[in-house]
Amino acid sequence: MKLLIIESAGKTEKLQAILGPNWRVAASLGHICDLPDREIGVEPPRYKPQYTLSERGRSIIGRLRSQCERVQEIYIGTDADREGEAIAWHLARELKLGRDAKRVRFSAITQEVVSQAIAAPTGIDYNLVGAQEARRVLDRLVGYIVSPVLSKMGGTTLSAGRVQSPAVALVVQREREIAAFVSTHHFHVRLDFQGKQERNTVFAEAKTVTSSWSALWAVVPDLAPEEQPYFQDRDFALKVASLDSVIVDSCEDGRRRRAPHPPLATSGMQQAASVKLQLDPEDTMRIAQRLFESGHITYHRTDNPNISADDFPQIQAVALANEWTMAPKLRQFKTSDAAQAGHPAITPTHWDVTEAGDTEDEKALYRLIRQRAIASQLGDAIYNTRTAWLSGQVSGKDVRFQGKGEQLQEPGWLKLLSDEADESNEVWEGGAPNPLPLLSAGQQLAPIGGEVLAKQTRAPKRYSKASLIEKLEVEGIGRPATYASIMSNIERRSYIAVKQQFLYPTETAYYIVDQLSKAFSFVDVAFTREVEAELDKIASGKATYLATVQACHDQLNRELATLDVGETAAPRFPCPECGSAMRRIPGKTGHFWGCSSYPACSATRPDADGHPGEKETPKDSGHACPSCGKPLLRRTKKGKEGYDFWGCAGFKDGCRTSFPNKRGKPDLSQKNKGGLHNNT
Structure with a gap:
């Protein structure tokens, strides 16, 4: 009999069915131990974490020890990431399995993947354990060293976080950019033309038709320099719109290829689910966890946007059955410099299964994952294009116009994702497609009308949770498994407010960012990015836990010393x-x-x-205290120890005269000099 210990109880039934009767599958239910709750749990110079079993962890370890006694072999199959590796190490330590404990990792819960992993167990990757420990300890050092100081300065409980604070700082910075933004009003011009659409052109029609098309004034670089690309002379723009003839300088036909989006990695899944399914990132991760545990998708915590080469033939089979055009070879997508790329992109485990999941949200997310993964390996969408350049003269100055149009010729991957077909179409002022006729150089054209287009620059958009996650990923802050919890934490602590999906910083957020920015590097995205890179080096064996943690702790202490938190601080x-x-x-x-x-x-x-x-201010009864002449004030307090009476406003000056409350007025007949009336 063999025992496989995994993280989530949701996977046990599926794995038990795959492994058969000679196996038992048990779950640790996540972390069994952590740093202590009420103390920092790590001290220099060795910075050895003082792990303690949680109350739940003690119960789980007791159950697992009992099961270990009844089997001959024990395998640890926690999630294949840094957190999973740390959990595997804690399990091996508490169950006394030794440093050579058998470790297996699943990128998907299928018969083939699980069987291959069980057949070739490895040891625990202590580099990954070290990277996870360093992240946890650095987070603890920042929290325990900086948060109390911040709370003292702010007069209330405030939290600083190594990754949380830079995220809040980005929201504050964006809000300040919006507040400081000054809109610039400027002008463009559109000329409209009536043209004959010929047969057998790139915009082939069944017959010759007449249609209108437009060209836009190329203000830059003609009359507005690139460093100030806004034309603000309305009178001149009106003259441009009144042109009665222009000359065709050139007209060229061509093709444009549009490649599909990459398959979904964790952050991309959270962003796409937010935009297309209106799901919160935390909800998205919970739904993806259920899909993974049920064996429908591969591991959902990854920053790799590429699929395995083994999957390409399976996608080909699906494409052939649906008459979709495949890419000639496996597409590879660029990964960010900070990506670990330890797991492939999120894909279905069975490519021919079109629907999976128990709830509508699960089914919708599964479709999104599957369609993006398949579309990534389909052929490009190909457009026929036509571009014309026109010129004229206004008040002795040359003005140029550009007309652009395109028509989808081969849909490629858009056959699967038809809702994205309009994302890149050339749409001109007025919202209409722009069917240019075939024009000849030197041809003279008479516009049928012109319009001055009043424009104004717009402030940067506020972040949504999805776009903030995208920014964090671009900046190298945090990792796939942390994005949802970052969003949850800063919202739960009231550092951001979410209004119509956009993030607004609260007054507390401004205060935290301003105070931290006075002294601490960790609030800066560049510093946080460097720390993430250092953690990656620990994971790959190119840096050590001790050196990384010690350097960060020393810097934290140096910066703390520059912050004025004494009596002189306002x-x-x-x-x-x-x-x-x-x-x-x-x-x-x-x-x-x-x-x-x-x-x-x-x-x-x-x-x-x-x-x-x-x-x-207690309500004034309109009566003067008979003892000293000062006003009588109504004093109330709710609760078991509550009271409701009228007392002299000169209480602090020594007058203790009071009267019971009677129908909202002092009962002057029941004077109680020197005591309180507690009406119950």
Whole structure:
């Protein structure tokens, strides 16, 4: 009897069916141990992580030990990434399997892939374990060293993260770019022509037809330099639009090839699912996990946009059955410099299965994955093109116009992804296709009309979760397995607000980014990219865990020393009575704000969405205190220890006169000098 230990319980039934009766399959349910909850768990000079079993981990290890005693061989088949490798090492250590524990990795849960992996087990890759440890420890150092300082400065619990903070900084930077943007108004011109569409041209028709077409004024470089490509003289643009004749300088026919998109890697899947299926990145990863566990798709955490060469013949068979044109050979797509490319792109495990999954979301995501993977190996879409250059004169100055048109000749991969056919079509002002007739150089044309097109430059678009993930990937920040959790964390901590799918930084986000930027390198995308590259070097054996962690920790401490967090630092929320910092304090009925100089200063303020609110002013009864003449104020508090009475506004000056509340007014007949009336 043999035992296979995997991560997810969702895979056990499928693997048990593949392996047969001589096997048992058990799940660790993810990580069984981690750094301790309430202490940093790692100290110089060795930076050895102090792992502890979680409460759930102790229960799981107890169950697994019992199963290990009843089998002859034990295999560890956790996920084939850094996290999975770390889990495999923890399992081997806690189950006392030794450093030579049998390690197997599956890129898909199919009979063939699983059988090949079981037949050729390897050892645990300790370079990958070291890379995962370094990431975890660096995240812990940043969190435990910087977050308390940031919280002290901000007067409330704030979080700094090695990857989280740069993501927030990108959103803040974009919002500031939008706020600082000044729109430039400028002008273009469109000339319209009536032309005869001839038979047997590149835009072949069954018969000769008459149709209109357009040409646009090529402002750059004629009258606007490249460094300032905006023409702002409306009067001159009106003259250009009034031209009564132009000359054809040239007219050329050609072809344009449009290649398909690559298959989906993790970030691409999250982006495509967000745009096409309106799925949140975290939901996308959960759905993909279920598809993987059910054996429908290959491993879904990858930054490689290429499929295996072994899959090409299977795609050919699907294409032949559907009469789709294949690419002449396997397409290879460029990977980013930071990509690990440890696993192929996400693909179906059975190419001929057109639908898979139990829910509508699972089926939709499966279709998206399958269609993108198949389309990536189909033939190019080919367009017939025609480009004409026209010229004229306005007020003694030469002006040129360009007319462009194209027509899809061979759909290629667009036969499968027809919804993307219009993405690259030449569409001119007014939204109509532009069917140019066959023109001859030197031919004189008379426009049938012209229009000045008023334009204005637009501010950069706010990030959506999908576009922020794309930016993080381009900048080399984070890795496929981390993108969804980054988005979830910064939203859960209220550092961003999501409105109509766009990300807005909160006031807290501005504060965090501004404070961190004063001292710390990790908030800068370039530094974070370098750290990610260093982690990759650890994974490949080109760098060591200790040297990497020590260098980052030393830099963190140097930067921390430059930050003013002492008495001279200006508090984020100064006390309105003494100027000291206000602190957000948890109370029995929620948070409130109190002065950090307490008991010397006892000023308090209610919490208003994470900020000190205005001081609550009790309602005036309109009656004067009979003891000292100051107003009587209504004082209330809800809850089990609540009260509702009217007391003298001179309480702090020594007047303790109070009256019970009666129908919203002080009951002056029940004077209680020196005490409180608790009405229940």
